[in-house]
Amino acid sequence: MRSLDLAVPGWPGHRAGQHVDVRLTADDGYQTQRSYSIASAPSTDERLTLTVERLDDGEVSPYLAGELRAGDKLELRGPIGGYFVWEPAAGGPLLFVAGGSGICPLMAMLRLRQAAMSTVPARLLYSSRSLEDVIYRDELDRLGSTGSGVEVMLTLTREQPGTWNGLRRRIDSEMLHAVAWPPAEQPLIFVCGPTPLVETAANALVNLGHEPARIKTERFGPTGG
Amino acid sequence: MEMHEQQLRLDGNAAAGMFEDLFVHDVTSARGACAACGAVGEMGAQHLYMTPLSPGAVLRCTSCGGILMVIVHAGGRFRLALQGLVWLEMQDAAVAGSG
Numbered sequence A: 001m002r003s004l005d006l007a008v009p010g011w012p013g014h015r016a017g018q019h020v021d022v023r024l025t026a027d028d029g030y031q032t033q034r035s036y037s038i039a040s041a042p043s044t045d046e047r048l049t050l051t052v053e054r055l056d057d058g059e060v061s062p063y064l065a066g067e068l069r070a071g072d073k074l075e076l077r078g079p080i081g082g083y084f085v086w087e088p089a090a091g092g093p094l095l096f097v098a099g100g101s102g103i104c105p106l107m108a109m110l111r112l113r114q115a116a117m118s119t120v121p122a123r124l125l126y127s128s129r130s131l132e133d134v135i136y137r138d139e140l141d142r143l144g145s146t147g148s149g150v151e152v153m154l155t156l157t158r159e160q161p162g163t164w165n166g167l168r169r170r171i172d173s174e175m176l177h178a179v180a181w182p183p184a185e186q187p188l189i190f191v192c193g194p195t196p197l198v199e200t201a202a203n204a205l206v207n208l209g210h211e212p213a214r215i216k217t218e219r220f221g222p223t224g225g
Numbered sequence B: 001m002e003m004h005e006q007q008l009r010l011d012g013n014a015a016a017g018m019f020e021d022l023f024v025h026d027v028t029s030a031r032g033a034c035a036a037c038g039a040v041g042e043m044g045a046q047h048l049y050m051t052p053l054s055p056g057a058v059l060r061c062t063s064c065g066g067i068l069m070v071i072v073h074a075g076g077r078f079r080l081a082l083q084g085l086v087w088l089e090m091q092d093a094a095v096a097g098s099g
Helices: A061-067 A100-115 A137-145 A173-179 A195-207 B002-008 B012-022
Strands: A002-007 A019-025 A031-037 A047-052 A075-080 A094-099 A122-128 A150-156 A188-193 A215-219 B009-011 B031-034 B040-042 B047-049 B056-060 B067-074 B077-081 B085-089
Touching: A002 A061, A019 A047, A031 A047, A031 A100, A047 A061, A047 A100, A075 B012, A094 A100, A094 A195, A100 A122, A100 A137, A100 A188, A122 A137, A122 A173, A137 A150, A173 A195, A188 A195, A195 A215, A195 B002, A195 B009, A215 B009, A215 B012, B002 B009, B009 B012, B012 B047, B012 B056, B012 B067, B012 B077
Parallel strands: A094 A122, A094 A188, A122 A150, A188 A215
Antiparallel strands: A002 A047, A019 A031, A019 A075, B009 B047, B031 B040, B031 B085, B047 B056, B056 B067, B067 B077
């Protein structure tokens, strides 16, 4: 896992939740591209942050997560997508459900919420394999403990530290029932992660009585990194 | 079979880049009506079937599974088949962004 801080001259700014396409061109002209969610909050400084998970059999991520050096140039297209976005004016309360690197676009929303000094209450349920796999762990610790109005709940599905007294299974209906705002409070819900996690969570939330139109999903699928 | 299909499924949002090649507007936040069942929803919320090296994508209705849109990009052309959409409604770019 690696976060890339990119200077993008002429960058028009983005909305929290949008992504960019990164295109790589080989010496022989072969081109390939992948989409990455922007993890930084919108800003006007022509900079953005991508967090890239290295997939060993991937075409793009080993380069971005490994070989790329400070000063190297990348070809970007974006910002892309106007559906999976949150802005302070949309209000809340907010429920974020993330699996693995699905945290990235949700992190942009949480960072925007902080930067805009929004007081909309937010809860994050974040599933990782182990504590070491929790992306932005320090930042999430701070967010969840500073009276910022953000509650962070981690679930570790594969491996837990000996002292762990938190959740330790995959996201399921019972967990969502315990964590989610009651449907009557009409939370805005964003779910991002691997396709099976997103489908399980979205279906469970609908069954718990949440309005499908207030549940936005972003599935990763077999993207091939 | 069921598992296989589920693993391949994405959200229409994942086609945002391809839509931008075809339309000036952002199509993921555009609303449309399914010709098969009449359901109305944002294109970004529909089910998308696409893999990184495939020459196109199929967008299906989340309510009934009917095909809304087929996009093929091959041979230097885009072909867009829209037989499954009764209508598609986009934000006027001159008005968008003011909220």
